[in-house]
Amino acid sequence: MFLLLIISLAAGLFCGALAGETIALQISESSEWVLYILMLTVGISVGRNRTVLDKIRKTGCKMLVIPVGIIAGSVAGGILCAILLQMAWNDGASIASGLGWYSLSGVLLSELAGPEVGVIAFLSNFLREFLTFLLIPLVTSRLNAYCGIALGAATSEDTTLPVLIKYVSEEVIVFSVVNGVLCSALVPVLIRIFQIFS
């Protein structure tokens, strides 16, 4: 999937360089409907996960500690990065609110905050996923299993779950899936909320 998105990005860069700013702006404005369709499909994917609600009901608030910690830590880190890079604090918070979901955060922020912020969101969240693959063994052995979930954030329900499975217990795998679903559901919400402050 990443390869397809990189090809799309490269094709867009090439067409943009040839077409110029006026046509690029027209293309950008007409893409809003595509974004709405994407949001609808994201909602459907999350809504289909009925078992998540059952698991949260059984385990209670304990399961929510991990997504709360991930979101709070990520947003705080994003605001710090924005301060260090002299960017708007809410753009930093929005970028970090991607929580590893590089495709959605990149395109959403490109629409809401401009292509530069969108590309940073795309690349940084991709790098977060890449770092997760590399660091899960180290983090789970040196800290604890739940920190492995924190690395992956929104990707802990799918792409990084196969790596996590090798290092954590079955109970933690359930935490990982629930965390991934919750974080994924909150990515567009958090980004939209922080962009209100623009």
Place this chain on the structure above:
Amino acid sequence: MAMLLVLGIGLLIGLRWFPASGLRWNTRIQLICAMLLVFCMGTALGSRPNLWQELQALGPKSLLFAVIPTLFSVLLVYGLTRKFPNGKR
């Protein structure tokens, strides 16, 4: 706000009416939409006059945004879960 409303509608559809057989198509549509939007993002970026200088600056910024939020979230979760069972395999 319209975006959140659409997300909410999708949630409701997924929760109540969407058949399991449609999930594969849902995923494909997601991918196609993501590709189209990434293409549009690339177009907007590609049309900028100082593109290459900007791209050189975006790499290190992206790395910082990858490392620091990840580090903060790992440390915070570590602090919050210290009393949880070990959880290792």
